[in-house]
Amino acid sequence: MSVTRKVLAAQLRNVARSRWILAYGLLLLGLTELLLRFGGSGERALLSLLNVVLLLLPLVSVVFGTLYVHNAREFIELLLAQPVSRGSLYLGLFGGLVLPLAGAFLLGVGVPLLLQGGGEPGYLRHCVLLLGAGVLLTLVFTAFALCVAVRLADRAWALGAALLVWLGCSLVYDGVILLVTTLFGAYPLEGPLLVLIFLNPVDLARVLLLLSFDISALLGYTGAVYERFFHGGVGSGLAVLMLLLCAAVPLALGARWFRRKDF
Amino acid sequence: MTASRVVLGQVRKRFGRLEVLRGIDDSIAPGRITALVGPNAAGKTTLIKLILGLVHPEPGSLIEVDGIAVNGDPSYRRRIGYMPQAACFPEHLTGRELLQLLTGLRGQREGLDEELLQRFRLAASLDRPVRTLSGGTRQKLNAVVAFLFRPSLLILDEPTAGLDPVAAGILKEKVLRAPGEGTTVLLTSHLMSEVEELAQDLRFLLDGSIAFRGTIAALLAESGEPRLERAMARLLEAAGR
Numbered sequence: 001m002s003v004t005r006k007v008l009a010a011q012l013r014n015v016a017r018s019r020w021i022l023a024y025g026l027l028l029l030g031l032t033e034l035l036l037r038f039g040g041s042g043e044r045a046l047l048s049l050l051n052v053v054l055l056l057l058p059l060v061s062v063v064f065g066t067l068y069v070h071n072a073r074e075f076i077e078l079l080l081a082q083p084v085s086r087g088s089l090y091l092g093l094f095g096g097l098v099l100p101l102a103g104a105f106l107l108g109v110g111v112p113l114l115l116q117g118g119g120e121p122g123y124l125r126h127c128v129l130l131l132g133a134g135v136l137l138t139l140v141f142t143a144f145a146l147c148v149a150v151r152l153a154d155r156a157w158a159l160g161a162a163l164l165v166w167l168g169c170s171l172v173y174d175g176v177i178l179l180v181t182t183l184f185g186a187y188p189l190e191g192p193l194l195v196l197i198f199l200n201p202v203d204l205a206r207v208l209l210l211l212s213f214d215i216s217a218l219l220g221y222t223g224a225v226y227e228r229f230f231h232g233g234v235g236s237g238l239a240v241l242m243l244l245l246c247a248a249v250p251l252a253l254g255a256r257w258f259r260r261k262d263f
Numbered sequence: 264m265t266a267s268r269v270v271l272g273q274v275r276k277r278f279g280r281l282e283v284l285r286g287i288d289d290s291i292a293p294g295r296i297t298a299l300v301g302p303n304a305a306g307k308t309t310l311i312k313l314i315l316g317l318v319h320p321e322p323g324s325l326i327e328v329d330g331i332a333v334n335g336d337p338s339y340r341r342r343i344g345y346m347p348q349a350a351c352f353p354e355h356l357t358g359r360e361l362l363q364l365l366t367g368l369r370g371q372r373e374g375l376d377e378e379l380l381q382r383f384r385l386a387a388s389l390d391r392p393v394r395t396l397s398g399g400t401r402q403k404l405n406a407v408v409a410f411l412f413r414p415s416l417l418i419l420d421e422p423t424a425g426l427d428p429v430a431a432g433i434l435k436e437k438v439l440r441a442p443g444e445g446t447t448v449l450l451t452s453h454l455m456s457e458v459e460e461l462a463q464d465l466r467f468l469l470d471g472s473i474a475f476r477g478t479i480a481a482l483l484a485e486s487g488e489p490r491l492e493r494a495m496a497r498l499l500e501a502a503g504r
Contacts, residue, residue: 003368010356010364017355017392074351078408081315081345082368085337259335262278263317 003088004095007079011096015068021100024060028052028108036116043213046126049109050209053134054202057105058141059166065097065145066162070155077263090258094146094251102138106131129212133205136240139247140201141166147254150261169202177203198239201246208239266293266447267342267416269314272325276309276318283309284320285471291464296438296448298462298479300455300495305468307451308348311418314449315345328416341369344414344446348421350405354394358385358404361393362411371412379407382433398425406434417441419450423457435461455492467495469502 015021031052039045069076072093079089113127144165152158177196181189197203269291276284283306291297299307312318313326316333320326326333328342352361366372380386383403388396396404402425409417422438423431438461441448452458458465458479465482467475475482475498479491486494 006364006367010353010360013360014353014355072353074347074349075353077317078345078347078352079368080317081340081343081347082365083337083340084368260319262319263312 003084004092007084007089007092008095008099011092012099015096015100016103018100020064021104024064024101025104025108028056028105029112032109032112036112043123043126046113046123046130047213049113050130050206050213053109053130053137054206055170057134057137058169058202061101061138061141062145062148062162062166063159064101065142066149066158067155068097069093069146069149070158073263080263086259087255090146090255094142097145098139098142101142102135105134105138109134126212129209132240133209133243136243136247137201137205140243140250143247143249143251143254147250147257150254150257169200173200173203198242201243204239204243204246208236212236265415266442266445267329268293268447269416269449270325270327270330271310272327274310274313274324274326275321276306276313276324277321283471284313287471287473289466289473289476291447291449293447294442294445295464296442296450296462297464297466298458299449299451299466299468300453300458301468301474302499306471307468308420310468311420311449311451315343315418316340341412342415344409344412344417346405346409346417346419346422348424350398350401352393352401352404355392357392358389358396361404362389362408365408365411369412374413376410376413377407379403379410379433379437382437383407383430399427399430402426403430406437410437413444413446415446417446417448417450419448421451421453423452423454455490455495459491467498469499474498474502 032049035045035048035052039048076089076093080086110127110131113130145162148161148165149158152161177193180196181193197207269289271287271289271291274284274287275282287310299310301307309318313320313324314328314333316335316337328339331339333339352358356364366375383406385400385403385407388400388404393401393404406422406426409419417438419438422434426434435457438448438450448461450461452461463478465475465477465479466473467482477485482494482498483489483491486497488494488497
C-alpha cells in the first residue's frame with residue numbers, strides 16, 4: 001500500500017503541474033460561468049451543464065488517461081525495475097490520474113456552481129448530484145483509459161480505441177437504443193431498455209440526473225417506468241453501484257493485463 | 264552486500280511468432296564486469312529485461328539472482344541498480360523529487376552513493392523540472408539513480424550513449440571500481456572500445472543464442488585478432504552472416 005501511496009503522490013505532482021489539466025479545469029470553469037450567466041435560471045443552467053459533463057468528462061478522461069500512460073511508458077519501466085509490485089504501481093497510476101482529473105472538474109464546475117447558489121429549493125442537492133456523477137464518470141473512463149493503454153502498445157491504436165470507447169458510450173449506444181425502440185416499438189420495451197441503460201455508464205449518469213431534476217416527462221413514455229425505478233433510493237443506489245462496477249471491471253481487467261505485460 | 268550471481272537456465276522468449284531468445288544457459292559471475300554484445304535485435308535488451316522481471320519468460324525458463332527465482336515477487340530487485348537505454352522521467356517532476364520518490368520506494372535513505380551526483384555537478388539542475396534538462400543531463404541523472412542504492416547487481420544498457428566524453432569518462436571510472444565494492448556489472452554496448460576498456464567477461468549474443476562465452480582475452484587469443492572489433496566481425500562471419 002505504501003508503494004501505491006508514494007507513486008500516487010509523485011504522479012499527483014506530475015499530473016497536477018501539466019498544462020492540460022489546468023486547461024481542462026479552466027475550460028470547465030469558463031463553460032460553467034457562461035451557462036450560469038446566460039443559460040437562464042439555476043435549474044436550466046444545470047441541465048445544460050449536465051450535457052457538457054456527460055459529453056466532455058468521458059472524452060477528456062479517456063483520452064488524457066490513455067496518452068498519459070503511453071507517455072509514461074519508460075518511467076513505468078524504471079519504476080518496475082525497483083522493488084515494486086505491478087499491482088501497487090498500477091493502482092498508483094490510476095489514482096494519480098483520477099485525483100487530478102476529478103479535482104479539476106470539482107473546482108472548475110463546483111466552485112462557480114456553489115458561488116452562484118440559486119435560491120430554488122433542491123439546488124444544492126442537484127449540484128451535489130451533478131458533481132458526484134461527474135466524479136463517477138471520471139473514475140469509469142480513467143479505468144477504460146488504463147485498460148486501453150495497457151493492452152495496446154501502439155500509440156495510434158490506443159488513441160483510436162480510446163476515442164472509440166468514448167464515441168460508443170456517448171453516441172453509438174444511444175443510436176442503438178433508438179433503433180431498438182423504433183424496430184420493436186410494438187412490444188413492451190421498458191424492461192429491456194432499463195437493462196440496456198444499465199450497461200452504459202453515460203446513460204446511467206444521464207438518467208440518474210434527469211430524473212432527479214423532475215423532468216422525466218422529457219423521457220417520453222418510458223419515463224414513467226424509470227421514474228418509478230430510479231426515484232426511490234433503491235434505484236439510485238443501484239445506479240451508483242452499477243457505475244462503480246463499470247469502473248471496477250475495466251480496472252481489474254487492466255490490472256490483469258498490466259501484470260502479464262512485457263515491457 | 265556481496266556481489267550478485269545471475270543464473271540463467273534454458274531461458275526462452277518469444278514475441279508472437281518471433282523467437283527472441285532460444286534457450287540461454289549461462290551464469291554471470293559475481294564481482295566481475297560482463298559485457299553483453301551482439302548485433303541489433305540479437306536479444307540483448309530482452310535478456311536484461313528478463314532479469315529485471317520486466318518481461319516474462321516462456322514457461323520452463325529459469326532465471327535466478329542470488330538463488331532467488333525471478334517469478335513475480337519484486338523484493339529481489341532491491342539488489343539491482345538499472346540504467347535503461349533512454350532516460351525518460353515524468354516531465355513535470357524535478358530531479359530531486361524523482362530521487363525522493365525512488366529512495367521512498369526503496370525504503371533506503373541511509374548509505375546512499377551520491378558520488379556521481381557530485382562529480383556530474385548535478386546539484387544545480389536538481390530543482391528544475393526534468394523536461395527542461397538536456398538529454399545528456401537526464402542521462403547523468405539516470406546513471407546517478409543506477410548507482411544510488413549501492414546495488415549488488417548493476418545493469419547498464421548502453422551506459423555512455425548520449426554522454427559527453429568527460430561525463431562518459433567519469434561514469435566508466437565509476438563502473439570499473441564497482442566490482443571492488445561488491446557489485447556485479449552486466450552491461451551492453453555497441454562501442455567495442457568501451458567493452459574492451461570496461462569488461463573482463465564477454466557474451467556474444469546472436470539470433471537469440473550465445474555464440475561466444477568467455478573472457479575478452481580468450482576471444483582475442485582464439486581469433487588471433489588484436490582488436491575486439493575485428494574478432495567480433497570474425498564471429499559474425501563464422502556464423503554465416
